[in-house]
Amino acid sequence: MSSLGASTSRFPAASYADRIARAGALARESGLDGLLITPGPDLRYLLGSRAESFERLTCLVIPANGETASVVVPRLELASLTESAASELGVRVLDWVDGVDPYALVAGVLPAPARTAVTDAMPALHLLPLAQELGALPVLATGVLRELRMVKDEAEIDALRRAGRAIDRVHARMGEFLTVGRTEAEVAADITAAILDEGHTEAAFVIVGSGPHGADPHHEVSDRVIESGDVVVIDIGGPVDPGYNSDSTRTYCMGEPDPAVAARVAVLEAAQAAAVDLVRPGVAAEAVDAVARDLLAAEGLADAFVHRTGHGIGLSVHEEPYIVSGNAIELTEGMAFSVEPGIYFPGQWGARIEDIVVVTADGCESLNTRPHGLTILPG
Structure with a gap:
């Protein structure tokens, strides 16, 4: 687990805590087990992270049962989270190195098989192995997240x-x-x-x-x-x-x-x-x-x-x-x-x-x- 710093280029951590909690609740209401959010606008909205998407998986996992969210992130990309609210929120950081299966790390914090929704910015490079590991094809999280992102605070x-x-x-x-x-x-x-x-x-x-x-x-x-x-x-x-x-x-x-x-x-x-x-x-x-x-x-x-x-x-x-x-x-x-x-x-x-x-x-x-x-x- 890594300690991540704060940044002035985001909102206070309480804003992101509220967003993650509401996202999890909406996922539960939609009959999902969790949300899987890779880098892009949705990750920035939920965590204040400007991480970019590469061939190595970075993914925020929000369980619908209210348990603590996790971030699966390559160890060499940990710096991409230093400006996020992760450390202040107590988000679990599951860092991994080449040779470790990051998709198994995601599946490990969800029930099996897991009914999940993914951000529409997730590359197929990650979607397909995640679907195989989770035992079910994810759906798009757009229907969940748009209810949050459409209405600005x-x-x-x-x-x-x-x-x-x-x-x-x-x-x-x-x-x-x-x-x-x-x-x-x-x-x-x-x-x-x-x-x-x-x-x-x-x-x-x-x-x-x-x-x-x-x-x-x-x-x-x-x-x-x-x-x-x-x-x-x-x-x-x-x-x-x-x-x-x-x-x-x-x-x-x-x-x-x-x-x-x-x-x-x-x-x-x-x-x-x-x-x-x-x-x-x-x-x-x-x-x-x-x-x-x-x-x-x-x-x-x-x-x-x-x-x-x-x-x-x-x-x-x-x-x-x-x-x-x-x-x-x-x-x-x-x-x-x-x-x-x-x-x-x-x-x-x-x-x-x-x-x-x-x-x-x-x-x-x-x-x-x-x-x-x-x-x-x-x-």
């Missing part, structure tokens, strides 16, 4: 607020970076540096979609030179400690926009605002999608809106709940997600407006406050 919401303010500061500086004559790649390099300067630990993504590239929702960057009159979509984000992400999109125009472009972006702005205004406890996720989609359709822009209205956010940039047609889940206080309708005209231009919102007791709090309409920069 106050500490998580505060981290998301800090992330939102940080990315707003980057958008506020866009006039420094986004100028006619520069390439998308040059602008993206400056934005990446600003994301770090403004308090993120990394730039998770930077989209600079100028002119016709703005019509591709997942365009990243290219060597295209930004021209006068271009409409430019800037979608940027990244994590702040302890790992919670920002994600905000604004649309810019290099010089005065064509009146038809401005009119369509005004409709998009109204659709985004209507969707945000609808967010409150008890409203179905699909209803938020519908209000934005219906408003755009009423103005003849139904075919221009080609993706869902939003996605949950937290330790992952994209997580549940998804704000999309067919998702009837009711919004609950503490859920955090994007509201980001867009319109796209292939070969011409595109626009998207995105805020992160958190559901409150009687509405929602928007974590991004930069102007939502078409921002005009010198052209």
Whole structure:
């Protein structure tokens, strides 16, 4: 057993103790014997660990019977747990060396055969030998863990607020970076540096979609030179400690926009605002999608809106709940997600407006406050 230290890049140990206890209880209610969590967002959520997944197994085992959780970890990877809450929680650390069967260590702390659920980030490299050792094929733990991760506690919401303010500061500086004559790649390099300067630990993504590239929702960057009159979509984000992400999109125009472009972006702005205004406890996720989609359709822009209205956010940039047609889940206080309708005209231009919102007791709090309409920069 190893002694592991603490880190300031995570929440207090009590937060993780509560999460592990609730995860075990939900597993028990689901008829499972335990949860098996390998490195990824779920492990970071439950233990505050930033361990990475390699060919050697690292796995948090949470028994559903309430017994102490264990971490099976290669001895040479013990340092990966030093920033976690493991030692403060009294988690058993079962370290192993080459030649020892780590899958047998996992099975040893569970009944046989064990009915288990695994994180969706578990590689098949580990899933298959675990299934053989446990005597039963695990199921996905998504149905258990999403109930925990979808609803953020106050500490998580505060981290998301800090992330939102940080990315707003980057958008506020866009006039420094986004100028006619520069390439998308040059602008993206400056934005990446600003994301770090403004308090993120990394730039998770930077989209600079100028002119016709703005019509591709997942365009990243290219060597295209930004021209006068271009409409430019800037979608940027990244994590702040302890790992919670920002994600905000604004649309810019290099010089005065064509009146038809401005009119369509005004409709998009109204659709985004209507969707945000609808967010409150008890409203179905699909209803938020519908209000934005219906408003755009009423103005003849139904075919221009080609993706869902939003996605949950937290330790992952994209997580549940998804704000999309067919998702009837009711919004609950503490859920955090994007509201980001867009319109796209292939070969011409595109626009998207995105805020992160958190559901409150009687509405929602928007974590991004930069102007939502078409921002005009010198052209």
